[in-house]
Amino acid sequence: MAKVHIIMGSQSDWPTMQLATKPLDDLGVAYECSVVSAHRTPQRLVEFAENAETNGVEVIIAGAGGAAHLPGMTAAMTWIPVVGVPVKSASLNGLDSLLSIVQMPKGVAVATQAIGTSGAFNAGLMAAQILAGSDKELRERIKTWRAKQTESVPTNVE
Numbered sequence: 622m623a624k625v626h627i628i629m630g631s632q633s634d635w636p637t638m639q640l641a642t643k644p645l646d647d648l649g650v651a652y653e654c655s656v657v658s659a660h661r662t663p664q665r666l667v668e669f670a671e672n673a674e675t676n677g678v679e680v681i682i683a684g685a686g687g688a689a690h691l692p693g694m695t696a697a698m699t700w701i702p703v704v705g706v707p708v709k710s711a712s713l714n715g716l717d718s719l720l721s722i723v724q725m726p727k728g729v730a731v732a733t734q735a736i737g738t739s740g741a742f743n744a745g746l747m748a749a750q751i752l753a754g755s756d757k758e759l760r761e762r763i764k765t766w767r768a769k770q771t772e773s774v775p776t777n778v779e
């Protein structure tokens with residue numbers, strides 16, 4: 622079973638959430654993806670959260686837009702770290718999603734990322750970094766990945 626599970630509130634979130642898979646692919650971290658909605662499929666969410674530990678999930682990435690309750694509700698039902706991605710919404714540009722995810726009550730934590738594709742990408746990276754705490758080889762791959770990124774930034778302005 623994959624250690625990272627990416628869930629999203631709707632199939633329409635996939636163009637954003639797909640970015641989370643990029644660093645995971647680069648770093649050789651296996652993942653699974655599912656559509657799970659706290660609002661539209663509440664029972665599916667309960668089953669997902671209750672079975673996540675038994676299924677070997679170690680980090681959950683949860684993306685949703687608008688009234689984005691999915692990351693917080695997932696975090697409420699499991700101790701497994703939840704990395705939240707505010708998907709950009711049509712009416713409020715994702716500010717609604719961001720506030721819905723970031724303003725968690727004390728005692729239930731969600732690691733909220735930036736709005737949209739950058740946030741989704743960083744969610745994948747964050748998931749890998751969490752797993753790297755207990756995986757030395759992954760830690761080394763992350764260090765190499767970061768070093769390559771640093772090298773790719775030019776000094777000169779053209």
Ligand SMILES: Nc1c(C(=O)O)ncn1[C@@H]1O[C@H](COP(=O)(O)O)[C@@H](O)[C@H]1O
Nearest residue numbers: 630631633658659660685686689690691
């Ligand atoms: N925020 C949530 C939740 C949830 O939090 O449970 N379920 C779906 N949605 C969001 O509704 C938006 C519109 O969805 P549709 O495009 O399917 O109408 C999506 O961004 C989704 O994440």
